[in-house]
Amino acid sequence: MRFEYGNSRNRNRLICITPQRRSYFFKLFRRRKTSGNLRPGAMPPEKLKEQIRQFGEGAVVELLRIGFDGQVDDIPMIVQILNIGEESFTGRIVNVERAMIEKNTQTKVYARRGGGVIEFFYSDGDVKEVLENRDMDDLSEARDVPAIQEILAALELDDRILVAYYDRKHQGTVNVEGLLKSKSADHSGFTLAIDKINGVSLDNRLEKNFRIDADLVIDISLV
Numbered sequence: 001m002r003f004e005y006g007n008s009r010n011r012n013r014l015i016c017i018t019p020q021r022r023s024y025f026f027k028l029f030r031r032r033k034t035s036g037n038l039r040p041g042a043m044p045p046e047k048l049k050e051q052i053r054q055f056g057e058g059a060v061v062e063l064l065r066i067g068f069d070g071q072v073d074d075i076p077m078i079v080q081i082l083n084i085g086e087e088s089f090t091g092r093i094v095n096v097e098r099a100m101i102e103k104n105t106q107t108k109v110y111a112r113r114g115g116g117v118i119e120f121f122y123s124d125g126d127v128k129e130v131l132e133n134r135d136m137d138d139l140s141e142a143r144d145v146p147a148i149q150e151i152l153a154a155l156e157l158d159d160r161i162l163v164a165y166y167d168r169k170h171q172g173t174v175n176v177e178g179l180l181k182s183k184s185a186d187h188s189g190f191t192l193a194i195d196k197i198n199g200v201s202l203d204n205r206l207e208k209n210f211r212i213d214a215d216l217v218i219d220i221s222l223v
Contacts, residue, residue: 038125045122
């Protein structure tokens, strides 16, 4: 048992916190197993379990989830599967953009996008799709570099664009948004003043030089 100062009606008083009360308050913040109301468009629990087992422990997957409002997330959650059980699986959230965002904003990514290790219950009914996370070689082969260069050639300076690229350091795709500040004469590279990373607004703009081929730019689109 311990005591802490609290405040009630502008009067300081001692609050007694017993182990039982501490346990009660901590339980309020734990993720609870749900009875399972399948959201429209979500995968049935048994199908989700089957897919997770097919990927296996250690695999890195992308979870496309459906929110309380029925809207599908714009950006998939990248998860490394750590453990697979009968009712749930445990995964480590791979925050590809976390270091970039937290360096340029006060926003804590784990508070907005999740972080650390999370237990996902199959019965939650909020997963629309599970895809294997594509690695650098797959993305490099799939992209059309000449087509990306044509898009860049058609853009004007200070156009607002969305750029998807593969971050080698964090081994994942990142979506950045901002103003086009410059581009090379042969349209092989450009400079972007970034103010959003994966939908999170930055307090400080981040200027980044891209080389379409070397930096593995996947797509460019006008916002």
